Each structure stands twice: as C-alpha cells, then as structure tokens.
Amino acid sequence: MTTLDAPPLPTETVTTAAFDLVDLPAGAGRVALVRLDNGDPPGPAMRPTTFGPQSLANLDQTLDALSTMAAAGEIAAVALTGKAMMFATGADLAMVPTVTAYEQALETIRQGQTVFRRLADLGVPTFAFINGLAIGGGLELALHCTYRTVSESAPALGLPECALGLVPGWGGTRLLPHLIGPEGAVRVIVTDALEDRRLLDPRTAHQLGVVDALLPAADFVGASLDWAAGVLQGRTAVPRPAPAPTTTWEAAIAHGHEFVGARAGATAAANRALDLIALAGTAPADEAFAAAAETTAELLMTDEFRASLYAVGLVRAATAPALGGGLPTPIRRVGVLGSGDAAARLAALCARRLQVPVVICGADRAAADRALRQAGELVSAHVGADRAGTSSAARQRALLSSGDDVHALAGADVVLECVQDRAAVPGLLAAAEEALGDTGVLVSTTGTVRVADLARGLRRPQRLLAIRLVPPMDTSGLVEVVAGDETDDAAEAAVRTLARRLGKVPVRIGDGAGGVVVRLLTRLVTASLAAAGGAVRADAALAPLGLPARVGVLADLVGVDLPAEVADAPAPSTDEVRHRVAVALAEEVHAMLAEGVVRTPTDVDRCLLLGAGWPTHLGGLTPYLDRVGASAQAHGAPFLPTGMASRPRSDADTTAAR
Missing domain, CATH: 3.40.50.720 (NAD(P)-binding Rossmann-like Domain)
Structure with a gap:
C-alpha cells in the first residue's frame, strides 16, 4: 500500500498593491489607480491573486501613502483593479496549514478587516474596477469600496465560503445585506454557495446591485475611469436601496434556515453565516465585524473546513488543463x-x-x-x-x-x-x-x-x-x-x-x-442495509453525512436489490450503523490499495468527489474514515498523514516540518 508524506509547509505568494496617478477626463481630478498583482503571468496554471499577512501589510502601506495624498488634496479618488482576468480571490488558503491555533487565525482575520476597512476612511471616494475573477475576500475587498464596476468578461463573482465550511470573514456578511438587501445576501452567501458553489456572472451581479456598472471588456479600465469621472462630477447618479424593514430581514433569515435545514449534511457554517447576516441588521458595524472575525477563526480550526479545503484541492488539480501534452488526439468518428x-x-x-x-x-x-x-x-x-x-x-x-x-x-x-x-x-x-x-x-x-x-x-x-x-x-x-x-x-x-x-x-x-466509485458505493449500500436492517433505517443513520442520494437510489444505480423492510426488527443505533458502514468502507479501501486498483488514498477521494457527488465538507472518503477511527480499526492506521485533511498540525509537527 502506498503511503503519503505530509506536504511541506507553504510560503506566501505575495500580492503587491502598486499605484499610478491618472488624470480623469473632463477635469474630474486625479485618481490613484492601484493594481493588485502577485507577479504570476497569465495562463492556464496562473495562481490566483490572494492576501496573506505579507500581502495585507503591502496593501496597508499603500493605503498609508494614499491617505496622506488624499489629506493633502493631491488625489480625488482611489481605484483598485487587478491583473489580466483576475481581480482577487481573497485569503491565501494555501497558508492554512501554517495556522495552528485559534488566536493566530483570529489575528489574520482581524488584520484583513482592519486593512480593508481603511478604504472607507481615506477621505476620498474609492472604486473597485472588477476586471476579472472576484470571489471570497476578493469580492469583500470590492464591497469595502464606495463604488464598483465590473467587466462583461469577468469569469465570476461570489462568496462561496459556506461550501468550504467557512463564512465570509472580511466584511461580506455585514456589507452585502446593507448593499443589496438581506434576501440577496442570503442568496449570494448561503443559497448559491450550497448549490454546487454557484457564482454570479457579471450581468447577474449588476442586476442584484452587487456592482454599480457593467462595462464592456474592451478598454475596461478606461471605461471605468470615464464612469468614475461622471460619478465624481455628479453627472452619473448611483442609487442605493432604502434600508430594509425588520420584517424583511426576519423573513430572509427564516427562508435561509429553511433552505439549509432541507439539505442533509449542509455545513454548519451555513447557519453561522445566517446568524451573521441577521446580526448585520441590528448591531453596530464594529460588533458585526468582530462577530464575523471570531466565527471565521473558529471555523478555520474545524475538521470540516480542513476536509473541504483538501477536497477542493483534489478536484482543482484533477480538472486543471494539462500542460505540455501537445494537441488533443483527434476524434472524428x-x-x-x-x-x-x-x-x-x-x-x-x-x-x-x-x-x-x-x-x-x-x-x-x-x-x-x-x-x-x-x-x-x-x-x-x-x-x-x-x-x-x-x-x-x-x-x-x-x-x-x-x-x-x-x-x-x-x-x-x-x-x-x-x-x-x-x-x-x-x-x-x-x-x-x-x-x-x-x-x-x-x-x-x-x-x-x-x-x-x-x-x-x-x-x-x-x-x-x-x-x-x-x-x-x-x-x-x-x-x-x-x-x-x-x-x-x-x-x-x-x-x-x-x-x-x-x-x-x-x-x-x-x-x-x-x-472505484461503483465498488465503494456497492459496499456502502450493502453494509448500510445489513447494519440497519433496511433502507429506511439506513437513510436515517446516514443522513448526517449528506450523501448525494438516498440508499435506495444508490442501490438502483449500482444494481443492488433492496431487501424487504422489517419494521419491528431490532436494529442498532444510528451511530452504530454509521460506524459499521465506515469500518466496512475502510476495509474496502484497504483492499483496493492492496490490489493496486488505486495507488494512494487520494485517488479514492478524487474519484468519489468527481464521480459520485461526495460531500465536499467530508473532504473525501478517507479523511472521514480517519476522523471517525474506522481506518485504525480496519487496518491499524489512518490513510492520510495527520493534518493533511483534518485538524491542523501541532506546534511540534510544524517545527519538525520546518
């Protein structure tokens, strides 16, 4: 059986925030145009523009200079934009393995909030020219600006954190509901995130009010500067909705909880996000931001988030365009x-x-x-x-x-x-x-x-x-x-x-x-039916996992006949049923590794995530089996190294890895 070594601890890919001074048309004044760039050239393997501690410090230094210039009357506005097809994607999740304590996580979230909130205190209007992908903290950065434009060619905008077992921690749960209303915020932050991490296209983002102007991709920055000049001179009005009444907030939050409750195995983060959106309707800004930081830090330390991050990484690696493979083989018949x-x-x-x-x-x-x-x-x-x-x-x-x-x-x-x-x-x-x-x-x-x-x-x-x-x-x-x-x-x-x-x-x-998939789903179905004594009890026991379908549906897909349900037959507890199923699956994975059907446990996880809709928050099958102890019971050891897809490494592990 192939074993895996824990990956080395990553280093931050620093995003810089250099700026140029640009004279706006029609005598509207001078704008400081900040370009966010991590130095990675465009291409299929381009790394997203993210913010770790050093990147946030770099942006903070830039804002120091801009604040001084604004106070001296040297600039009329500040605008942020990104590199080719990329605005920003938020926190540098590659750095997560280096975060080993709640206090460390909380400090990182607070640092991001502190830097981003400075955009509202520069003394001049701020603009986000969203030229490309803007998700997670990248969209939150734009929300801190006074105004937002978006290119028609931007791939997507959104706040998909709930799908990863997180909540937007840098202001999204406070800013978005006040910008587009609580119903729209529940949709973007919770509903869309849980619906296969659905994101907004630029036109939809404009219709919802997330952005103020939808502009052509050709000379997007130039068109945005023209639009900004109109805003600064009062020629272009930017309407804002009236505050929503309390009943609207309550109805939106209730609808969100109903949606989450109907989804078996939905991440706990979704309900936490709804609580933060509700708080945004009643609490002062400082209190709402503090609650978001504390919630995000708590969730960063959970197995659910670590597993989700592991799962997303596997899927992203599998779906990335192949490099250096030449032209695709022609298939004409x-x-x-x-x-x-x-x-x-x-x-x-x-x-x-x-x-x-x-x-x-x-x-x-x-x-x-x-x-x-x-x-x-x-x-x-x-x-x-x-x-x-x-x-x-x-x-x-x-x-x-x-x-x-x-x-x-x-x-x-x-x-x-x-x-x-x-x-x-x-x-x-x-x-x-x-x-x-x-x-x-x-x-x-x-x-x-x-x-x-x-x-x-x-x-x-x-x-x-x-x-x-x-x-x-x-x-x-x-x-x-x-x-x-x-x-x-x-x-x-x-x-x-x-x-x-x-x-x-x-x-x-x-x-x-x-x-891989059919073999494991078959073992899951047969083991759950045997342990529970029927499909109804099996469904009840497995419901907390949020599997892609009920046992009866999975049985039909893999060709397993369902036994007759015996209502009065004694059955173990739901916890015991889940444990027996987990041990059976661990035995099957171990056998597949021994037979060479898969080379590593990550191959199992990749297949289930891509082919069976395995829940992202479980991280794949083998991290789940490790967390519940089934791997150790089945063959004496976990499938994955400690910390690879579960809790963060201990301080001793971190020191040793360095």
Whole structure:
C-alpha cells in the first residue's frame, strides 16, 4: 500500500498593491489607480491573486501613502483593479496549514478587516474596477469600496465560503445585506454557495446591485475611469436601496434556515453565516465585524473546513488543463459495439457532446435498429422544445447510424465496447480490431473483466484500454481510465481526449475488477442495509453525512436489490450503523490499495468527489474514515498523514516540518 508524506509547509505568494496617478477626463481630478498583482503571468496554471499577512501589510502601506495624498488634496479618488482576468480571490488558503491555533487565525482575520476597512476612511471616494475573477475576500475587498464596476468578461463573482465550511470573514456578511438587501445576501452567501458553489456572472451581479456598472471588456479600465469621472462630477447618479424593514430581514433569515435545514449534511457554517447576516441588521458595524472575525477563526480550526479545503484541492488539480501534452488526439468518428440500454445511452452521449458520426453495431439488425431508436429519443430528450432545440436534435440524430456487422466500425477513431454478454466480449473485440485495421483505439466499458485478460486475444493489445463509467452516465463528472500493461501513450491520450470532450474528468486507476466509485458505493449500500436492517433505517443513520442520494437510489444505480423492510426488527443505533458502514468502507479501501486498483488514498477521494457527488465538507472518503477511527480499526492506521485533511498540525509537527 502506498503511503503519503505530509506536504511541506507553504510560503506566501505575495500580492503587491502598486499605484499610478491618472488624470480623469473632463477635469474630474486625479485618481490613484492601484493594481493588485502577485507577479504570476497569465495562463492556464496562473495562481490566483490572494492576501496573506505579507500581502495585507503591502496593501496597508499603500493605503498609508494614499491617505496622506488624499489629506493633502493631491488625489480625488482611489481605484483598485487587478491583473489580466483576475481581480482577487481573497485569503491565501494555501497558508492554512501554517495556522495552528485559534488566536493566530483570529489575528489574520482581524488584520484583513482592519486593512480593508481603511478604504472607507481615506477621505476620498474609492472604486473597485472588477476586471476579472472576484470571489471570497476578493469580492469583500470590492464591497469595502464606495463604488464598483465590473467587466462583461469577468469569469465570476461570489462568496462561496459556506461550501468550504467557512463564512465570509472580511466584511461580506455585514456589507452585502446593507448593499443589496438581506434576501440577496442570503442568496449570494448561503443559497448559491450550497448549490454546487454557484457564482454570479457579471450581468447577474449588476442586476442584484452587487456592482454599480457593467462595462464592456474592451478598454475596461478606461471605461471605468470615464464612469468614475461622471460619478465624481455628479453627472452619473448611483442609487442605493432604502434600508430594509425588520420584517424583511426576519423573513430572509427564516427562508435561509429553511433552505439549509432541507439539505442533509449542509455545513454548519451555513447557519453561522445566517446568524451573521441577521446580526448585520441590528448591531453596530464594529460588533458585526468582530462577530464575523471570531466565527471565521473558529471555523478555520474545524475538521470540516480542513476536509473541504483538501477536497477542493483534489478536484482543482484533477480538472486543471494539462500542460505540455501537445494537441488533443483527434476524434472524428466513434463506434459503439453493443445494442443494450447502456450502448444506446453511450451513443447518444457521444453524438450530443462530440458532434461527430456515431455508429451502433449490434448483434443483429433488429437489435441495432432498436438501440438506434433509443439513442435518438435520448438525444431529443436533452434539448429544448423550441425551434432551435428541435433543429439541434435533428442534427445530432443525423450523426447516429447502425449496423449489424463489425465492419460498420471501420474508420472509427475510438470503438466503445458496451456488450451485455460478458463471455462474448473477447471475441467481439478481436473482430472489431480486424475491422479497424491499423488505426483506432478499442475501449471496453465492462467493470468485471481485467484489461490484461481482454488483451490476450488481440494482435495489437497496445490499443486497448477500459473505462469505468459511473452511473448516471449523463451527469457523473468522472471517467475512470484503466490501461493495460501494453497500452501505449497514444491510445491513452485518445481516451483522455474522449473523456474531456464528453465533459468528464479522466482519472487513471489500476487494472482490477470493478471501478472505484461503483465498488465503494456497492459496499456502502450493502453494509448500510445489513447494519440497519433496511433502507429506511439506513437513510436515517446516514443522513448526517449528506450523501448525494438516498440508499435506495444508490442501490438502483449500482444494481443492488433492496431487501424487504422489517419494521419491528431490532436494529442498532444510528451511530452504530454509521460506524459499521465506515469500518466496512475502510476495509474496502484497504483492499483496493492492496490490489493496486488505486495507488494512494487520494485517488479514492478524487474519484468519489468527481464521480459520485461526495460531500465536499467530508473532504473525501478517507479523511472521514480517519476522523471517525474506522481506518485504525480496519487496518491499524489512518490513510492520510495527520493534518493533511483534518485538524491542523501541532506546534511540534510544524517545527519538525520546518
């Protein structure tokens, strides 16, 4: 079994806040234009602009100089903007492992509040020119300014902290409800965050009142300076809503609590955020800011937040664009070998996503045509009923064809085997290989036969791989990729290209029977049913985890028959049921590591997060199993090093790591 060493402690990527003096048009005065930049060049791997202690100190020094200039009448305004496509994303979460005590966390949050609040006390109006991504503390920085513009090309704005088990700590819970009303604040801070970390596009942010002006991307800073000149000269009015009545605040908070209560396993941070929004409606600013700092510091020290941060890091690494891999492998034609329900669904998915010809090869003409009709119906079901949707569906259906002989697969760049009769698969793959000639990649979708076994009857085993498709096929974001001992790089590159174009993330796993997600969900279902004595009791026991679906739904997805519910049968407590399930899952993960199905525990977590909607606040499966002691009970040790996805390291650990 592969073990993991704790990663080295990070150092801060410092964001600087240098400024230039710019004369505004129409004699509106001089503005100090501050540019936030961490020195990382634009590109797919560009690090976000963040604020750690040194970055905050740098901004503080800049504000010292600007405060002096404002008092001397040398500037009429201050404006902040960012580097290419990036305004700021807030706190430097990479520094979290260095925070080992509540007092240390509280001091960092207070430092951010102190520096950001200076923007309201400079003696001149302040502007945020949001040229790019502005989330978390980056948006909070903009909220501290008097006015805000946003570029039409900005990727997103939002306060997604609740999804990480945190709350906005640098002013968002106080400033946003007073700017757009408590209903809008509950939406942005709580509802959107819990709905898959949904963020605002620039137009929606403008409609909500989060920003004051939506401006074209071309010469955005120049257009913002023109707009600011109009504001300063009184030519451009910027309306602000009247204070909301108490009843509106109460209704918004009640709605937020109702929303959170209906979501099994929602992070505790969501209710804490609602409490802070409610406090903003009654308490003085200093009290509201102090409460936000204390709450954020408390949550920073929780396992829930550490696990969420670990989970987000895994997903971000898996979904990041690949660098240095050359051009994607061209996929111009796809073959689907099989005629059952799964084959029809796969063919429809390929036609919709790839927009290339897809041929379905069945055992006979009737079966092939039946699968073709089903695939066409599935394509139609995924588009709108208007004229545009009808036209799109017609184009996609025209890409589909069928045949009852493997020679119909000739010319395909990828052939996806999806045959229900497992015993027939080796022979069909060999026949498909002959039909393809010297080109094309063979991909088996079976989860029960090893690639090494399927490759024995092939003349070119280097072109064979397997993929494990996670149900439901249309919505799961994962493709588990299995390469054989002889699979070459070109074949694997083709499958990775296929996965990306299907809207899924390819994750390499070992050549074992079954896939990671299906195997673990199957063990979860069977263990919970056995421990609880039925699906209803199993659901009650697992509800606090916030799993993506009820046990009955998961059982249907992985093909487990539900036993009859025995209402009066004795059953252990819900805590005991959860513990038994956790131990069973720990045993399964340990077995998968031993078999080489996965190389490290993080592979397990990555697959479940991407493919099964595993709750982010649990951090993945293995951190949860470590926290509840199931890992130690199952095989004598935790899966992950202490502090990697749970509580922060002790002072002794920190000193040793340095």
